[in-house]
Each structure stands twice: as structure tokens, then as C-alpha cells.
Amino acid sequence: MALFRRHRAIAALALAAALATACGSPAQDTAKATGTQDSVDAALKAGGSITYWTWTPSAKAQVAAFEQEYPNVKVNLVNAGTGKDQYTKLQNAIKAGSGGPDVAQIEYQALPQFALPGSLVDLNQYGFGTFQKDYTASTWTSVTVNNALFGLPQDSGPMALFYNKEDFDKYGIAVPKTWDEYLDAAKKLHAADPTKFITSDIGDPGFTTSMIWQAGGHPFSTDGRNVKINLDDAGAQKWTKVWDQLVQGKLLSTVKGWSDDWYRALGDGSIATLVTGAWMPGVFKSSVTAGSGKWAVAPMPTYDGQPVSAENGGSTQSVLKQSSNPALAAAFVRWLNHGNGVKPFIASGGFPSTTADLNSPAFLDATDPYFGGQQVNKVLTAASGAVAKGWSYLPYQLYANSVYGDTVGKSYLNGTDIGSGLKAWQATLVDYGNQQGFTVSAG
Amino acid sequence: MSSVLRPRRSRTLTAVMALYLLYTLIPLAWLLISATKTQPDLLSTPGLSFGGVFALFDNIGQTFTYNNGIFLRWLGNTLLYVVVGAGGATVLATAAGYGLAKYRFRGRQAVFAVVLGAIAVPGTALAVPTFLLFSRLGLTDTPLAVIIPSLISPFGLYLIWVYATDAIPDEMMEAARIDGAGEIRIFLAVTLRQLAPGIVTVALFAVVATWNNYFLPLIMLSDPNWYPLTVGLNQWNAQAIGAAAQPVYNLVITGSVLTIVPLVIAFLFLQRFWQSGLTAGSVKQ
Numbered sequence: 001m002a003l004f005r006r007h008r009a010i011a012a013l014a015l016a017a018a019l020a021t022a023c024g025s026p027a028q029d030t031a032k033a034t035g036t037q038d039s040v041d042a043a044l045k046a047g048g049s050i051t052y053w054t055w056t057p058s059a060k061a062q063v064a065a066f067e068q069e070y071p072n073v074k075v076n077l078v079n080a081g082t083g084k085d086q087y088t089k090l091q092n093a094i095k096a097g098s099g100g101p102d103v104a105q106i107e108y109q110a111l112p113q114f115a116l117p118g119s120l121v122d123l124n125q126y127g128f129g130t131f132q133k134d135y136t137a138s139t140w141t142s143v144t145v146n147n148a149l150f151g152l153p154q155d156s157g158p159m160a161l162f163y164n165k166e167d168f169d170k171y172g173i174a175v176p177k178t179w180d181e182y183l184d185a186a187k188k189l190h191a192a193d194p195t196k197f198i199t200s201d202i203g204d205p206g207f208t209t210s211m212i213w214q215a216g217g218h219p220f221s222t223d224g225r226n227v228k229i230n231l232d233d234a235g236a237q238k239w240t241k242v243w244d245q246l247v248q249g250k251l252l253s254t255v256k257g258w259s260d261d262w263y264r265a266l267g268d269g270s271i272a273t274l275v276t277g278a279w280m281p282g283v284f285k286s287s288v289t290a291g292s293g294k295w296a297v298a299p300m301p302t303y304d305g306q307p308v309s310a311e312n313g314g315s316t317q318s319v320l321k322q323s324s325n326p327a328l329a330a331a332f333v334r335w336l337n338h339g340n341g342v343k344p345f346i347a348s349g350g351f352p353s354t355t356a357d358l359n360s361p362a363f364l365d366a367t368d369p370y371f372g373g374q375q376v377n378k379v380l381t382a383a384s385g386a387v388a389k390g391w392s393y394l395p396y397q398l399y400a401n402s403v404y405g406d407t408v409g410k411s412y413l414n415g416t417d418i419g420s421g422l423k424a425w426q427a428t429l430v431d432y433g434n435q436q437g438f439t440v441s442a443g
Numbered sequence: 444m445s446s447v448l449r450p451r452r453s454r455t456l457t458a459v460m461a462l463y464l465l466y467t468l469i470p471l472a473w474l475l476i477s478a479t480k481t482q483p484d485l486l487s488t489p490g491l492s493f494g495g496v497f498a499l500f501d502n503i504g505q506t507f508t509y510n511n512g513i514f515l516r517w518l519g520n521t522l523l524y525v526v527v528g529a530g531g532a533t534v535l536a537t538a539a540g541y542g543l544a545k546y547r548f549r550g551r552q553a554v555f556a557v558v559l560g561a562i563a564v565p566g567t568a569l570a571v572p573t574f575l576l577f578s579r580l581g582l583t584d585t586p587l588a589v590i591i592p593s594l595i596s597p598f599g600l601y602l603i604w605v606y607a608t609d610a611i612p613d614e615m616m617e618a619a620r621i622d623g624a625g626e627i628r629i630f631l632a633v634t635l636r637q638l639a640p641g642i643v644t645v646a647l648f649a650v651v652a653t654w655n656n657y658f659l660p661l662i663m664l665s666d667p668n669w670y671p672l673t674v675g676l677n678q679w680n681a682q683a684i685g686a687a688a689q690p691v692y693n694l695v696i697t698g699s700v701l702t703i704v705p706l707v708i709a710f711l712f713l714q715r716f717w718q719s720g721l722t723a724g725s726v727k728q
Contacts, residue, residue, distance in 0.1 A: 055664070057687050080665040082681040089665045096578030099665070127694075155686055258684040260692050264486040279686035287683075287690050289483055314685045351688065 001390055019023045040334065042084040043327035046310075047072030050329050053090070054105035054317070055082040056154070058348035066332065069340065072257065072329055083107065087398055094119045102323035106141035107315040109206065112222065113149040114396045121319040126330045131338055133173065138387035139353035140258035143316045146224070149183065151316030152337040153353035155196070157277020158309050158369040158383035159210060159300045162284070165372065166294040167196060167272040175298050179242045182301045186251040189272055196247070197253035197272050200265065203412040204257055206312060207276075208422075213391045214311035215239040215303065220394045227395065227433050227440045231422040240418040248415050267291045275300055277312035278380040282349030285370050293369070297376045299383060309383040310391070314353070351380065358384055361408065394429065398438060403428050478502060478700045482693040508696055509679075516668060517675040519700075521654060524671055528593030529649035531603035536596045537638060540603025541630060545611065558604075567658050568608040574662050588663035591642060593653050599645035606641035607634070643716035647709070654706055672702045682715070688709050 046348070052063065052075050063075045078101065079087045087110055093100030094114075106114060107217070123129075129149055132140050139153035163175060167186075171192040176182035183305055186198035201207065212219055217235020221228045230236075246252050253271055255261045265271040267290030274280065285294060300309050317336055319329040335341050346352055356361060358381045367373045396398050407428055411421030426442055433440035481501070484494030503514050506514050543554060573592055573608050574583065582588045619629045635642075655675040664670055667678065676698045683690035 055682070057689055066587060077664060079667055081678055083679070085681060088662065092574055092578075092662060095663070096575060096583070098581075099583050123608075139624065157686060167678070258688065258690075260486055260690075263683075263690060267486060277686060283686075283688045287482075287688060290487055295592075315686070347689060428565075 001335050009243075034127065037129040037334075038237075039327045040126045040331045043325065044070060044073065044383060046109070046321065046328075047327050048328050048441060049074035049076060050102035050323070050325060050332060051076040051078060052103045052332065053078050053080045053086060053101040053318075055079050056105060056315075056350070057088065057401050058345045058350055059154070061081070061344040061348060062336060063443060065340060066301065066335055067343055069335075070296045070374065073328065073332070081371060082264075084398065086363045087113075090114070094320070100322045102321050102325065102329035103317050103319055105154070105315050106318050107210070107313065107400075108139070108153075108311065109393045109397045111143065111150055111318070112145050112393055113323065113398055115148070118223070119321055120150045121321055121323070121326050121330065122150065123319065123330055123333070124149045126327065126334075128152065128330070128334065134355060134359070135337065135353050136355055136384045136387070137389065138384070138391075139316075141389070141391070142311065142314070146222075150374040151318035152333050152336050153316050154383060155218040155279055155296065155314045156309050156353040157279050158387055159214065159275060159277055159312050159381060160309070160379055161298045161300050162274040162276065162280055162295055162385045163298060164269050164272045164291070165296040167269050171399050173265075175266060177263040177299075178305050179301050179303055181243060182417050183245055183251075185273075186246055186385065187249070190251050197273055199275065200253035200255045200257060200262060200271050201243075201246075201257055201412070202252075203409040203421075205401040205408075208404070209393070210310045211239045211243070211275075212236045213388055214300065214308060216308075218390055218392075220397075222392060222395050225438050227438045228442075229426050229433075230430055230443050231426040232382055232419065232443070236422060240422070244417050244419075247411060247412055248416065254428065263287055263296040269294065274293055278383060279313060281368065281370070281380075282351075291370075293372055296371055296374055296377045299379060299386075307382070307386045308388050313388055317440045330386050371418035395438065396429075396433065399432060400425070400429055403432075456704075463682050464490050465604075471609065474696060474700055480531050480693060482691065483669040484697070485693050498511045498693070499697070502693050503701070506694050506697045506701065509657070511689065513667065513674075514694075514698060517670050517672045520669055521671040521673075521702075522595060524589050524660075525650055525653045527592045529646065529653040531590070531594040532596040532599060532649040533592060533642060536599030536649075537635075538630075539640050540600045541607045541611075541634065541638065543600075544607035545634075547612075558597045558600055560706050561595075562601060564721075566592075570658050578662065583663055584665050584669065587671055589656070589660045590671075592655065592659055593649075596645070596652075598651055599649055602645050602648075603638065603641050606644075606704045607638060610637050610641065624643070624653065625660075647713055650709060651706065672698070676702065698724070 019108055047070070050073070052059070054077070058078075059077055063077045067073065067075060078080075080089050080101075086104070088105055089108075090100060094117075122168060122198060129153065135153050136156060136158075138158070139156045143149060143151045143153055161176070167189065168174075168175060173182070173185045173188050177186050182198070189196050190200055209219075211233050214236035216237040217233050217239070219229060219231045219233060219236060253265065255265050255271065262271070266274070266284075266288045281297075302308050317333045319326050323329045335403060342352055342354055342357055352358060358377075363377050364381060365375060366377055369375050404425060407420035407425035408418060408423055410416075410424075411418045430440045430442050458490065469491075475483060476491060476493060477505050479497050479499040479502070480488065480494035481496060481498045484496065484498070486495045543551060569592075577583050577588050584589070603604055615633065616629055624632070655673060657677070658673065660671050660674050661677075664674065667675065670678070679691050681696045682688065683692065713723075
């Protein structure tokens with residue numbers, strides 16, 4: 001499937017080209033515009049039709065339920081691609097001034113990129129700011145950019161340690177609580193069976209940023225047009241110190257994440273753990289059927305044994321400025337992520353962001369046969385409350401991710417220290433940001 | 444002894460050709476074998492061996508029914524883009540190439556330069572500007588956004604031009620003129636036949652290019668109902684990534700097999716013309 005990969009690279013380039021001008025427009029005036037939900041309620045009553053771009057599998061059931069509840073609203077559901085593919089289209093539509101949807105799914109990491117140039121509606125004007133108390137702190141922070149609210153959180157991905165219990169039991173390895181123990185487990189497992197690896201990682205920007213996040217790093221900060229990048233802060237150093245040992249000790253599988261080989265390795269035990277977002281159980285159950293009964297969930301290992309986590313993945317639904325009926329679009333978003341839309345989302349295996357749902361006894365006490373009857377949501381909900389605070393992504397994170405392979409990826413490939421790769425990444429990002437009209441400072 | 448009719452055999456060449464054959468056939472074998480596996484088998488058995496069950500027909504059935512049978516719609520879209528886009532490209536390239544080869548007029552050299560220059564610009568580089576242009580015209584997210592750019596084939600035009608220069612003697616056209624035929628009639632009744640091998644070559648190029656076209660429709664279309672097979676299959680492939688991933692590799696692979704079948708058939712049927720087209724002008728008469 002190298003063909004597909006090459007085309008993605010081209011698509012990323014085109015996206016970057018489209019952004020070159022999109023980012024040139026001035027940042028949105030972020031003066032607080034708070035309003036009430038009256039106009040949203042009125043729009044819902046009046047009815048109409050909106051277009052919704054998403055790739056989440058639960059969308060079909062959600063839209064059907066919404067249309068049943070509000071028969072005078074027609075939602076035109078479009079899957080315009082997963083992740084990057086959709087962003088390319090969204091960016092093109094924004095640049096062209098038309099052709100975009102009213103509501104779009106946007107991952108948290110991509111949100112600033114669309115929010116800062118003023119392409120999205122600040123939902124504070126509809127009084128949605130009062131919903132803050134209903135969401136986990138980390139997801140609410142993710143949808144808030146410069147005090148403006150650019151969406152309501154849907155799924156979240158507080159990280160946890162998914163481990164193959166069969167492997168761990170067979171070789172008498174204890175479930176690691178700290179990263180030092182994780183390192184030991186990696187060595188022990190690989191020594192016991194050289195075909196097995198603690199995890200697979202060939203360099204993934206989403207994983208890298210999440211790991212720096214958990215280690216307490218704050219590599220990116222944005223204030224208006226001023227951006228600060230420091231990929232060599234204390235958090236980044238903490239993480240690379242551990243991960244360098246795994247990479248250089250050849251203790252990591254080089255199977256590419258999300259490839260067919262990767263799914264295979266998750267099923268047959270040759271990849272023994274995954275440190276990833278709380279949405280992973282749904283993927284396990286639908287697509288790693290061979291691993292049923294073998295896997296279990298534990299809190300993410302930490303540096304000092306005290307519980308702390310980070311977010312990995314997850315997305316929000318945002319209203320586009322381009323929308324001809326933003327109040328109705330906002331009403332749909334409210335229903336989707338702060339109303340009856342949450343139930344079908346959870347039912348289809350999604351991991352929510354709403355604290356009431358996360359802490360409901362039915363959710364917490366559910367036992368999962370895939371995980372040997374474990375109450376996995378207890379672990380995952382605890383993780384959602386332990387996410388390190390104060391993280392933000394770059395206003396051009398998608399571009400950053402697209403050039404990660406040329407910089408940090410090389411460290412993985414050559415077995416050199418990740419820190420030097422991070423420095424190269426930083427240099428590229430500083431240059432790019434300055435070209436885009438940001439004032440970027442390093443360090 | 445070797446001669447022109449009995450060329451000497453070269454072991455090295457045979458070995459190189461055998462390697463090349465393997466290089467070409469192994470991915471195809473992988474594709475065909477994989478298409479017979481179920482999704483779990485695909486993820487649990489080695490690439491070039493068969494799975495536990497022979498699921499080819501089941502996979503084909505699933506491919507055509509998954510997501511309310513959208514694959515069939517994509518197949519129809521691809522056919523539409525190929526018939527109208529590649530067909531139109533062939534017609535335009537033939538008419539223009541012939542005209543440029545056989546008529547002398549002012550600005551001919553300039554046209555020649557523009558066409559040659561156009562060959563050098565990769566279509567991918569033009570995709571984003573084309574998108575913005577089409578967006579102004581309100582044509583994005585419609586089939587026309589894929590068809591109109593497909594109509595232009597500078598390479599096809601050049602090929603016909605070169606071919607027509609050699610294949611159609613000026614004397615023949617003179618004779619037709621003396622017999623009283625108009626220029627249009629000369630083109631349609633006399634020279635078109637001569638151009639047939641060239642036209643088939645251009646048509647094949649255009650069909651393959653349109654059939655495999657990925658980037659242009661990816662940018663132009665956001666409604667999956669207008670996707671061609673290439674973009675649609677990639678969407679299925681991308682489903683395997685990230686939160687709420689739903690890998691359907693078995694359908695991506697079976698879909699790929701189904702996608703190449705029509706192309707293979709087109710090549711087998713048109714091979715004869717294709718070969719004679721490629722060697723045109725290689726012998727001085």
C-alpha cells in the first residue's frame with residue numbers, strides 16, 4: 001500500500017500549499033462574545049438542512065436519531081475522508097469560500113489550525129460556554145483556543161497501558177507502574193522470546209507529542225500570532241531518556257502502526273503492549289478478534305509512580321464560519337455532544353468526554369469479556385481525570401506532523417538519539433511558522 | 444551461429460527478464476491470493492499463502508454490498524469519467540494532432556511549444572490551482588470537475604501529431620482533394636483509418652490515466668457519491684487508522700482486484716493495435 005502512502009504525502013503537500021495563504025489572514029478577534037442559547041433553540045424550531053462531515057462510524061445512528069427527534073431538520077451526512085484527507089478538503093473549501101460543510105469533525109490536534117485563521121464559529125455566542133462543567137478538563141481545554149470555544153468535545157483519548165496478559169503471565173513479567181519498570185519488562189520479554197516486542201513504534205507524531213505531554217512538557221504555546229516552540233524542555237528530555245533506550249536497544253517492533261501487519265501482531269502476541277487512547281477497546285473488539293481474552297488494561301506507566309496521563313486522539317464537532325445557518329449547525333452540535341447524541345456514540349463503542357457519562361455506574365461497572373471480564377472503564381475514566389494540564393498543539397500541527405518523518409523519524413531509523421531529531425523538527429517548524437506569518441521563537 | 448532471424452540466446456538477458464517477470468508478477472500474485480482471504484485470515488496468515496477458507500466470492504459479495512453498495516456506484520462513476528473524459532480526450536487529441544501535423548498556419552510553432560511545455564507540467568502541480576478555478580465556477584464536487592480536466596491530453600495530441608506526420612502522405616490528401624472531397628470528409632473518411640493505431644494508443648493511455656486518476660478527484664470531490672474507485676478504495680483503506688478504526692483490508696484488496704480487471708481486459712483486446720502503434724515510423728519507407 002505504498003501507493004496510498006505516496007499519495008498521502010502529495011495530499012499533505014497540497015494542504016500545506018493551501019495553508020500558505022489561508023494562514024496569512026489575520027487571527028480572529030477573540031474578544032469574548034457570549035450570548036444565549038435562544039437563537040439556537042429558535043433555529044431548531046424553524047428547521048432547515050445542514051451538511052455534516054465526519055468519519056466517525058457512529059454518525060449514521062446519531063443522524064438517524066436526530067432526524068427522528070427533529071423531523072424538520074435534514075442532516076446531510078458526508079464522509080469526506082479520514083483525518084488528513086478530510087482536512088485537505090476542508091482547507092480547500094475554506095480557501096475557496098464555499099463548498100464546505102456546516103459542521104465538521106476535527107481532531108483536537110488539528111483544531112487550532114482551523115480556529116486561529118478564523119474559519120470556525122465561536123460557540124460562546126450561543127452561550128455554550130456554560131457547558132464547561134459537564135466535560136473533562138482536558139477535552140474542554142482542547143476545544144478552547146484563545147478563550148474562544150470552537151466546538152464541543154465528542155470522544156476523548158486519555159491514555160492507558162493496554163497489555164497482553166498472556167505474554168506477561170507466560171514470562172512472569174509484572175505489569176509496569178513506572179517507565180523504568182516498563183523498560184525492564186521490554187528487556188525481559190524480548191530476551192525470553194526474540195520474536196516478541198514490548199510495543200511497536202517507528203516514530204509517530206501523535207504518540208511523541210502525547211508522551212511529551214505526559215512527561216509534563218509544554219513544547220508549543222501560542223499567543224495571538226506569537227508562537228513558542230521548545231521540543232527540548234524538561235518533559236521532552238524525560239521522555240527521550242526512556243525511549244532512546246528502547247529504540248537504541250532495538251527493543252521496539254518496527255511494524256508500522258495501523259498496518260495489516262500491526263493488527264496481526266496485536267492478535268498473536270508479538271506486540272505485548274500499547275500505550276494509547278481510551279478509544280482503543282472499540283478497535284480491539286472490532287478488528288483484533290484473535291486477541292480476545294488475552295488483553296487487559298492498566299494505568300499508563302509514569303516517571304515517579306504517581307498517576308498522570310495525557311490525551312491521544314479524540315475529536316470535536318465544530319461549526320464553520322462558511323455555514324449559511326450557523327445557529328442550526330450549533331444546535332446539531334449541542335444535541336450531538338451535549339444531548340441525546342452521546343448515548344448512541346457510547347453504544348457504538350466510543351469513549352465520551354462528558355463527565356456524567358464517564359462516571360455513571362452503568363459505564364464504570366460494565367465488564368468486558370474481550371478484556372477477560374475486566375471493568376476497563378474504571379481504569380480509563382480514572383485516566384481521564386489524571387491528564388496533565390496546560391497542553392496545547394501548534395497552530396500548524398498538521399504540517400508539523402507531515403514533516404515529522406523527515407526529522408524525528410530519521411532518529412528512529414538510524415538509531416540516533418531522539419532529542420537530536422526533535423531539535424531538527426523544531427528548526428523546521430520555526431522556519432515554517434515564520435514563513436506563514438507567525439512570529440516563532442525557539443526555546 | 445546467430446543471425447538476424449535466429450538471434451543468439453543470452454543467459455544474462457534471460458535471467459534479467461525472469462527477475463523482471465517475477466518483480467511484476469509477485470505483487471499481482473499477492474493481490475490475487477489475498478483477495479481470497481477473510482479479514483481475520485488476512486491478519487493471521489503470511490502474505491503469499493492461502494488462508495483457512497476460500498473467501499473470494501464472499502469478499503466480492505461484501506465489496507459490492509458494503510456501505511449500501513457504494514462500490515458499484517464508484518465503479519459507475521469511474522466508467523463515466525473514463526468514457527466521457529478519456530473518450531473526449533482521444534477525440535480532441537486526434538482532431539488537434541492531425542490538424543497541427545497536416546496544415547500550415549500562423550502560430551503553429553507557438554502551439555507546438557505550448558503543447559510540449561504542457562507535457563512537462565505534471566497534472567498534480569496543477570490540481571490546486573484548478574481546484575480554485577473550478578470553485579469560482581461553482582463546479583467543484585460535481586462530475587464535471589473530474590471530466591473537464593481529463594479532456595486535455597497534451598501527450599496524446601503530441602503522439603497523434605507525430606504519428607499523423609508519418610502515417611498520412613500529403614499525396615493521399617492531395618488525391619482526395621482532386622477527387623472533390625472537403626477537408627472534413629478527408630479527415631473522417633480517409634485519414635481517420637490511417638490514424639487508427641495511433642488513436643488506439645492514445646485512447647489506451649487516456650483510459651489508463653483516467654482510470655487511475657487519484658489526486659484530481661481527491662481534491663475536487665467531497666461527496667463520496669461522486670468518487671471514482673481509486674479515491675473510494677483509499678477511503679476504505681484509511682478507515683483502518685486511529686480512533687474508531689474499522690479496517691476492511693479484505694474489501695480494499697478485493698476492490699483493487701475488481702478495479703484492475705477491466706483494465707487488463709482492455710489491454711488484452713487492444714494489444715494488437717497498441718503494438719502496431721508503438722512501432723509506427725520505426726522503418727523508413
